[in-house]
Amino acid sequence: MGIFAGTTILEMGAGAAGPVATRYFADCGATVIRIESKARPDFLRTLKLTPNTPGGLDAAEHFAVLNVNKLSVALNLSIPEGVAVAKRLALWADAVAENFAPGAMKKWGLDYATLVRERPDLVMISTCLNGQTGPHRFYPGFGGQGSALSGYNHLTGWPDREPLGPYGTITDSLSPRFAALLLASALLRRTRTGEGQHIDLAQVEGGIVCLSEALVTFAANGEALGRVGNRSRHEVPHGVFRCKDAADGRERWIAIAVHDDADWRRFVDALGKPEWATDASLATLAGRLARIGEVECHVDGWTRAHDAGPLAARLQQAGIDAAPVQDLGDVHDDPQLAHRRQFRWVDHPVLGRHPAEMNAIVFPDTPADIRLPAPKLGEHTHQVLRDLLGMSADEYAALESKGVLT
């Protein structure tokens, strides 16, 4: 039985930062209900949408992967009856998670300050780029802006090239983790004290807290750290090196991290003790740092003659931290990820059978799993309002006829 079986979370929002957070709960058994609208759909439903996309809003792959295990209620929030239904759901649910721009919830009267008057123990989390307060609170942005503002772009890439930012707009993946941590801790506190709370999570701030090393270093020494490729100030070699191309012509690379002098001795043995590597001046980190370019050049010359996978296995046998660089297809053939059942398959009504990734946690007593595909927009409107919320058939029919449930 999942950890959050019996817990209901109302989700209002879009994209990744909010919805990925609630998926942790959905995967652990919670009933997560999304309020959606056909007039203003989640942008993940429209990311690759063209007028000819078969299945339309229900055929978005990004949305399908990130929203498995959830229910969808269609509500038109531009009319008061739609907002009234949303409010009933918010007061009925165990928690509310929203990631609209600041002010949107207040405009509807669905903000914490309003809701808490009717539900004193309300637990609610609001996630946005810069937070609910401050002069930049209305500044609009997605993860691309979050990565730039919080410092990740500047720190990623080569010193002689443009900054890049880690693939996938990193604040979109850090902030759901913070949000799930905060929401679970708030629910735990409510079971113990009976008190609810509102949580204001700024994606940029969460990202910066992760980079505390950079900010504390600047505060202490006035030094703004920069991007250094794959190098490390205290490990040499520490890099990604070219291997033999795959049979189909794809480039292959290996990541190698020699963490200390003992690792270096093992690495020299694994290299077969070539003359350059047995040079005594390379036996210490200081010596290797002084000749880092030369060391990297030699390692690169060696790895190019090998296949990445077998070479990594050989280095691991020798006690060296090494691994092949895997692409988005290779990860499906990775035996370790397969062992953890990282990708699990689900039948989607439009897209057919597809995998979705699990989180990085194994809970042995209370396993998480994928039970449902991502919802079609409004797929569960009837089920949620009639069966879960207990709305009468007459009221439901009246809302339907007024166009509230779209």
Place this chain on the structure above:
Amino acid sequence: MSGNLDGVRVLDLAGEPGHFAAKLLGDLGADVVKVEHPAGDPVRHRGPFWGHADDAERSLVWLAYNTSKRGITLDVTTPRGRDLFLALAERADVVLETEAPGTMAVRGLGWDALHARHPRLVMCSLTPWGQTGPYAGWRGSDLTAIATSGNLHCTGDPDRAPVRCSLPVAYYHASIEAALAVTFALVARERTGRGQHVDVAMQAAMIMPNMATASMFKMNGSRGSRAGAFFRQPKSEQREIWPCKDGFVSFALRGGPARMPGLVAMVKLMDEHGMASAALKATDWKTYNHNLLTQAEVDALSAEFGAFFLSKTMTELFRAAVERNLMLAPANTAREIDASEQLASREFFVEVDNPGRGRLRYPGSFAKTTSASGGAAVGIRRPAPRLGEHTRDVLAEIGVTEAMVVELRAAGVC
């Protein structure tokens, strides 16, 4: 200051990959005790150092990720150290560790031993690959965990090697995941009355940051690629990181209902500076679809936007972005972040007093909370501990006398 995890006791045996995990639990109010070998955590002996002085109490990586913890020294590989750890564990709610799988069991501190003595204890193991499976015995770190996740393959310039962030993001991702795993397990314990051994893997933690695209391989066959400062669309490559007068800014040519107003406002701004062509001004942004642009169309747009950005500084462009709701952001360094008016207005940065070394400015809480009692505060509780700073206090809680501590210290146990 009370928090959501008040009353939760955590024993933190973690090395560098998990330093941040236990700090997060401490920031939420848990009583976290960092357990270090008497020689000190290896990170203490690694630069950069505060004031460039090679001093275990001035390692900035240590100071950055070990706030909100008390600290003790204990050699858990010795029989007496192990027994003291077991006594501490009997009073704890959580043990967090990052050793290679099996190492804790060899020391007599594995899950079976801990669970038998204390069924309510939650144990969280954070490792590169996981507790079991074909690579469980492999070594791993930030670089190799990201390498195997698909994320590294997609980060970097097309003509160079895949490249990581220069700071260890796999440790950050996996640490937040571990803190939330611990919190979920504490919620489960409320119902089951039992703790469990949760297994968090760094490689697995780096799958989600691919934002669904790893799973999508099975739908679209895309293995991902490196596009440098560009974003690959079906028909074109579109620049997303642009050089400006004194640095770089992030700005996308993507449309859609959420982004379109920003494009319109940007063109208006450029026009005010006489830098928008008649063709650009004539663009119908309502029907604009970045998915359908040809490369020639993208190049024409990029030439105009790019020339405008080059004529302005990061600060000028960001000020305009905030005033006019442009979706443009500067590629900030620590210097710009430190000077942010938004962060200042939210009192994000805090001064932490490090006894004997002075005050140091830190990023503060990762969230603001509101509750009737004010009892859900998130943020730094105390400075990072000096080596063994709380050994006497913590051992006294399990009845170890001052004299015994002196003797244990002489024997190298603490």
